[in-house]
Amino acid sequence: MxxxxxxxxxxxxxxxxxxxxxxxxxxxxxxxxxxxxxxxxxxxxxxxxxxxxxxxxxxxxxxxxxxxxxxxxxxxxxxxxxxxxxxxxxxxxxxxxxxxxxxxxxxxxxxxxxxxxxxxxxxxxxxxxxxxxxxxxxxxxxxxxxxxxxxxxxxxxxxxxxxxxxxxxxxxxxxxxxxxxxxxxxxxxxxxxxxxxxxxxxxxxxxxxxxxxxxxxxxxxxxAQAGGQRIELVVSWPEQLDAAARLLTRLGNHVPDIDRPRSTVSAPADGGVRLLAEVVAALDAEGIEITDIGLRRPTLDEVFMALTEDGPRDTGRTAVGVGASSEKE
Incomplete structure (x- = not known):
C-alpha cells in the first residue's frame, strides 16, 4: 500500500x-x-x-x-x-x-x-x-x-x-x-x-x-556509508600539523586529512580505542602538543559531501601522506 x-x-x-x-x-x-x-x-x-x-x-x-x-x-x-x-x-x-x-x-x-x-x-x-x-x-x-x-x-x-x-x-x-x-x-x-x-x-x-x-x-x-569511526586531533602549534599527519599515517595506515585553519588532523580509526591510546603515546614521545583528541563517527555533512559530486568543499584542507602533501581538489 x-x-x-x-x-x-x-x-x-x-x-x-x-x-x-x-x-x-x-x-x-x-x-x-x-x-x-x-x-x-x-x-x-x-x-x-x-x-x-x-x-x-x-x-x-x-x-x-x-x-x-x-x-x-x-x-x-x-x-x-x-x-x-x-x-x-x-x-x-x-x-x-x-x-x-x-x-x-x-x-x-x-x-x-x-x-x-x-x-x-x-x-x-x-x-x-x-x-x-x-x-x-x-x-x-x-x-x-x-x-x-x-x-x-x-x-x-x-x-x-x-x-x-x-x-x-x-x-x-x-x-x-x-x-x-x-x-x-x-x-x-x-x-x-x-x-x-x-x-x-x-x-x-x-x-x-x-x-x-x-x-x-x-x-x-x-x-555508515561514509565509513566507521575517525580519530581527530587538534595540535597546539600549526607547524606541527604535518608531523601529526605523518604519525597518523604510520599508525593508522590511512592518509589523513588536514584542516589547516582549524589546526586539525583526522583519519579513519580502524583500531578504535586501541589506536587512540597508541596515537596519544606516540604524540607524547615525539613532542607534538595537542589541545584535543578523540574518536567520532561521521557526520551527515561528510555523507553529503561524499555522495554529491558538487557538494561543498572545505578550504585549506590537504590530504597528507608520509613525507608528502597534495592539495585536494
Missing amino acids: AGAIHAAGLVKTFGEVRAVDGVDLDVPEGSVLGLLGPNGAGKTTMVRLLTTLLRPDAGTATVAGHDVVRDPDAVRLSIGLSGQFAAVDDRLTGRENLRMIGELYGLRSRTARRRADELLDRFDLAGVAGRVSSTYSGGMRRRLDLAGALVVRPPVMFLDEPSVGLDPTSRLMLWDAIEDLVRQGTTLLLTTQYLEEADRLAQDLAVVDHGRVIARGTPRDLK
Whole structure:
C-alpha cells in the first residue's frame, strides 16, 4: 500500500534541463523524510510537483491518497506548505494573516482566532500580532509563514528549507512544533541544507543530485556509508600539523586529512580505542602538543559531501601522506 506521499517515475524538465529525473518516493504515514542535496539538485521542484504547483511531464504521484494531476484540489486541502520565501500578506497584521488562512481552510471564525493566537504565542509573535506584517523583520516574516502552514494541522506537510533566515532560538521553536505535529500523526517531507536539522527530525533521508535520488536510508545507515569511526586531533602549534599527519599515517595506515585553519588532523580509526591510546603515546614521545583528541563517527555533512559530486568543499584542507602533501581538489 502506498504511503502518505508516493511518487513513481516522476519527471520534470525545463527546456533541456531535466530538473527531476525519474524519482520514486514512498513516505509512510506519520513519518518524516528529509530531502538533502546541493543547490539546484531538484529538491524544490519535487516539492512543487507534489504540492500541485507544477505539473509533472511523466510519472505519477499521490498525496494523502489523492492524485496530484487528477485531483489537485483534494491534495491542496490535505497539505500544509511553507516554501523557501515567506508568503504573507503585507497589508494584514500577523493575527489577520493566520485567521484568514484558517477561514480559507474552512475553520469557523472563533476556531480560526483561537488557533491564530496559539501559533502567535508558539512562534514568539504575540507581541507584534497587531502590527501589519510589512513592518516585520525577515525572521519574523519567516516565522509567520511557518505558523500559517501549521494552522489546520494538515495530514501531510511540506517544508522547503524552513530554517532559512531563522535565528537559533526560532529554529528550536520550529523543531519543537514539527515534532509535535509528527507525534500527532502528520507526515512530513522536509528539504533542508542544515544537516543538524535533518539528523534531528528525519527518520529517513533521501540524497538528491541532478534530479535523481542517489542514496536513501536512515541517518545511521548513510553515516555508515561514509565509513566507521575517525580519530581527530587538534595540535597546539600549526607547524606541527604535518608531523601529526605523518604519525597518523604510520599508525593508522590511512592518509589523513588536514584542516589547516582549524589546526586539525583526522583519519579513519580502524583500531578504535586501541589506536587512540597508541596515537596519544606516540604524540607524547615525539613532542607534538595537542589541545584535543578523540574518536567520532561521521557526520551527515561528510555523507553529503561524499555522495554529491558538487557538494561543498572545505578550504585549506590537504590530504597528507608520509613525507608528502597534495592539495585536494
